Amino acid sequence: MSTSLSRKRFLQGSAAAVAAALVTSREVLANPATPSTAKPAMPLTIVWDKTFPKSPKVDHHKVTFKNRYGITLAADLYVPKNAGGRKLAALAVCGPFGAVKEQSSGLYAQTLAERGFATVAFDPSFTGESGGQPRNVASPDINTEDVSAAVDFLGLQPLVDRERIGVVGICGWGGIALNAVAxxxxxxxxxxxxxxxxxxxxxxxxxxxxxxAQRAQALEQLSRQRWVDAEKGSPAVGPVSLELKGGEPPFVVEYAGYYKSRRRGFHPRAINSNSSWTVTTPLSFMNAPLMTSIAEIAPRPLLLIHGEKAHSRYFSEAAFAAAAQPKELLIIPGANHVDLYDRLDVIPFDRMAAFFETNLKPAGAGHV
Known part of the structure; x- marks a missing residue:
């Protein structure tokens, strides 16, 4: 960023950075192996509209639950078939930032359910099928709460052992997940x-x-944008995410290759596919560092996974350095950032399953 950064360039740059980084709690399933018959709190898409095929190895249910702020979150619950009535370990899954549950988080959730876990992939507040106004805004506090609300939901399911719950965060939700778990x-x-x-x-x-100086200028511009939004009565939005014009950095091209491709990761509800964040979204993140309490995750185990060739690798390396034991940093040879969104030949699902099997053991047992 140049020291002579213009207001327009900053606002566009902020949106690009975000993009590149890029039914209530009472509606509990009486039996998670069968669909709920309760009337949903909000309309949900019933047809399978994921960016990945439906697995014959799991049962899938659309569910909703509320977070502590009263916002209704829409989610997909995945339960392994033929669970045999035993209590299952469970995982809450979310991310990437600007994505929806029909993309990477759903793929992670379904694949880990195939390996024996009850999983829930959810849309964050203000995005996808979840509630909250205005749309397409993020909050370090509310989104951290979203993770805990998913834990609330899982802990109320009869088929879940609430003492064996884990969390998976992808991309921008990796940092939010660490903040929540701390x-x-x-x-x-x-x-x-x-x-x-x-x-x-x-x-x-x-x-x-x-x-x-650039940070101060950015805050000045974003702060004044609040007056513009207040006068208009609605927040301004940035440019449509990942509309390539030519000359973008390789990692932005990689993002577009996932989010804009209908053969790969495009989804109409995803901010990173065909929408944009509100211009002032960065404000609350700029003074609320997510890694402040990462050491407080210990003594609970932490596994960080990153691609060797990812432009973002330094985020995991810094988090690993700041975290306390037990911790592990797994670098995937040759992988870039978005390879870990959907490439089944690259994402180490077996390693993740083994990690959770080891660390979510039932009392007195040697495996999940």
């Missing part, structure tokens, strides 16, 4: 895959390239 002691283990620290990239730019 404070939510109910979670027994956490995986962050191809992690972004959204507070760091929004406040300091990539590789911490933003100077204090």
């Amino acid at each position: 404070v939510d002691k109910r979670v027994k283990a956490v995986v962050a895959s191809t992690m972004y620290d959204m507070s760091r990239v929004m406040s300091k730019g990539y590789n911490d390239s933003v100077t204090p």
Whole structure:
């Protein structure tokens, strides 16, 4: 970013950085192996509209639950078939930042359900099928709460052992997941895959390239944008995400190759596919560092997974350095950032399953 950064360029840059990083709690399933007959709190898409094929090895249900702020979150619950009535370990899954549950998080959730876990992939507040106004805005606090709300939901399911719950965060939700697990002691283990620290990239730019003067200028511009939004009565939005014009960095092209491709990751409800964030979305992240309490995850185990060739690798390396034991950093040879979104030949699902099997053991047993 240039020291002579213009207002327009900053606002466009902020949106690009976000994109590149890029039914209530009472509606509990009486039997998670069968669909709920309760009337949903909000309309949900019933047809299978995921970016990945439906697995014959799991049962799938659309569900909703509320977070602590009263926002209704829409989610997909995946349960392995023929669970045999035993209590299952469970995983809450979300991410990437600007994605929806029909994309990477759903793929992770379904694949881990195939390996024996009850899983829930959810849309964050203000995005996808979840509630909250205005749309397409993010919050380090509310989104951290979303993770704990998913833990609430899982812990109320009769088929779930609430003492064996883990969390998986992908991309920008990797950092949010770590922030949530640090404070939510109910979670027994956490995986962050191809992690972004959204507070760091929004406040300091990539590789911490933003100077204090540039940060002050950015905050000045975003603060004044609030008056524009207040006068208009609705928030301004940035340019449509990942509309390539030519000359973009390779990692932005990689993002577009996932989110814009109908053969890969495009989904009409995803902000990164065909929409945009509100211009002032970075404000709350710029003064709320997500990694402050990462050491408090211990003694619960942490697994960080990142691609060797990912532009974002330094986020996981920094998190690993700041975290306390037990911790592990798994680098996937040759992989870039988005390879860990959907490439089944690259994402180490067996390693993740083994991690959770080891760390979510039932009392007195040697495996899940």
